[in-house]
Amino acid sequence: MSGPLLIEDRGTHVLATLDRPEKRNAIDQDLIDALHALCAELEQVPRTLVLRGAGSSFAAGADIAQLRERRAADARAGINTHAFTRVAELPMPVIAALDGFALGGGAELAYAADIRVGTPALRMGNPETGLGIIAAAGASWRLRELVGTPLATEMLLTGRVLSGDEAYAAGLITQLHDTGAEAFTAAEAIAARIAKLDPEATRASKRVLRAPASAHPEIDLAEQAILFESPEKMRRMTEFLERKKTS
Template sequence: MADSSQALVTIERRDDGVAVVTLENPKVNALSSEVLRQLRSAAQSLTEQPPGAVVITGGPRVFAAGADITEFAGPDEARAIGGLFLDALNAVAAIPRATIAAVAGFALGGGCELALACDFRVATPKTRLGQPEILLGIIPGGGGTQRLARLVGPAKAKDLVFSGRQVRADEALAMGLVDRVVEAEVLHDEALAWAAQLAKGAVVAQGLAKQAIDLGLEGTLAAGLDLEQQLFVEVFGTDDARIGVDSFNEHGPGHATFTGR
């Protein structure tokens, strides 16, 4: 069992406004209980003091291999582990900024679920994603049946969950499971560049739009439209809205320099 004082999840806050969260649990970045606790703590820190955007990454060959199977036993242990996954990945999903998973190598089980908790996913040609829990006679317990179905549709989600098969990058791109595929040597540069571009935008508005989309999908269209109206009014209280409107009136679209407030 890992020492709770050991840093298994690190945060680097860069000068360009991007925060990089790195999983560092050799050899395969298993999402042990301690890793999940540290991941939740990192996500909460990024929520309390939001950067411009976030990149989440793992190792060069394994983004994250999933849960630590040595912690599996019976229903009581499953309830505890499932709760840790729920808390950690919900905290990642709730970060009020754009989040990009830079996925090198394998992202299986809980690793795939971590990528699903992000807003966007960048992969390499050798990336493999999947929900192989069924091969152990169990089902995903970190959001795989829910976020996956919302992302790629119920039939494709059932195919992946029922079979436990691994998806290659080209198929993942075609089904919308990943958003970009780039060569391995430029994966992190591409993810960081994308995040830096987003970090220069109206990040508070991005966070409110993210909230509207994510929470809106949980309810009816009418409830989502009501939420959108509420957040539409709220965003006009930000400095960026004033800057953006004034810049448009003076210079036209695309010339505003936002402050992130």
């Protein structure tokens, strides 16, 4: 698929590359539309998704030329918010490989991923208040969940941008690799590992992880009850016990 989002079937996962390198992959309406189209496919046929940016950056933010023309009705429509929420709620894991700039809307798209890996060259944060707006596409709640209230507060109120090392220390990314190519390879390795697991158990784990605190432990027990009756659980556990006998 050509356009601002290049889609590839990589066997163990779907790879989506933000492909506006001349704009440092700034997120415009066409890219948002392409994300919605991709999500529609992955909602129907669940697959692990790996996100990356073309060139030397993940996404330097929203397209400011478009953003400048938006008005109150556009804000209330939640153009980026709904797309990123849809990414976050995909049935299977979403992995973001981050390098260079992941700012503003680019950072918020990365926050919507389940797993993030990056490089020392990563620059990640939300400088929106310097442009007269707020980070309204997920940062105000996802960032706090990811790094805690004190750091999220400093980032959002001061526009502080984290380096890759700082993002790793804060847990915002879980792996740090020397180059963008290495980070991407690591992201694909994570996807390959997930592909070896039971997809229904993986999907159930994601639902449980994303449930509010008030839903536990009931949701855990309900999901486990379904899995306890699954043929795949029986097959995998039988294979495990048979391997143990012969080892």
